[in-house]
Amino acid sequence: xxxxxxxxxxxxxxxxxxxxxxxxxxxxxxxxxxxxxxxxxxxxxxxxxxxxxxxxxxxxxxxxxxxxxxxxxxxxxxxxxxxxxxxxxxxxxxxxxxxxxxxxxxxxxxxxxxxxxxxxx
Numbered sequence: 051x052x053x054x055x056x057x058x059x060x061x062x063x064x065x066x067x068x069x070x071x072x073x074x075x076x077x078x079x080x081x082x083x084x085x086x087x088x089x090x091x092x093x094x095x096x097x098x099x100x101x102x103x104x105x106x107x108x109x110x111x112x113x114x115x116x117x118x119x120x121x122x123x124x125x126x127x128x129x130x131x132x133x134x135x136x137x138x139x140x141x142x143x144x145x146x147x148x149x150x151x152x153x154x155x156x157x158x159x160x161x162x163x164x165x166x167x168x169x170x171x
Contacts, residue, residue, distance in 0.1 A: 070135055077122060077141070084118055096164055108163055112154050119149040 091111050098104040123145030130138035156170050 069129070069133065070137060073126075073129060074137070074141070077126075080122075088115065092162060096162075101165070104163060108159070112152070115152045116149065119145050119152060123149060 088111060091107070095104055095107045095111060098107065123142050126138045126142040126145060129135075130142055156168070159170075160166055160168055
């Protein structure tokens with residue numbers, strides 16, 4: 051039961067369970083699709099010759115990764131608030147950790163762009 055401004059919202063157990071498993075399945079499916087698309091884009095970026103174009107494409111790819119993890123984590127956090135199910139809290143924390151792992155740092159940028167001679171200012 052969720053209370054907001056004196057109004058009580060009751061979500062039935064059946065609806066919450068369907069929502070939970072449906073969201074987990076959808077998140078799993080979307081993560082597989084996005085992962086495959088990002089791998090293809092990364093291969094295309096790595097094959098580019100011009101470093102400026104490569105850096106611009108890599109920037110867009112990193113931005114998409116961060117945004118996808120941020121949106122997914124926010125949605126699971128909202129679902130935790132609405133349903134009070136621990137699985138959504140766990141998923142939200144998982145996506146928060148993943149968000150930190152994908153945050154660009156010099157070591158990852160050099161490795162993913164396959165160029166060791168990049169200087170960071």
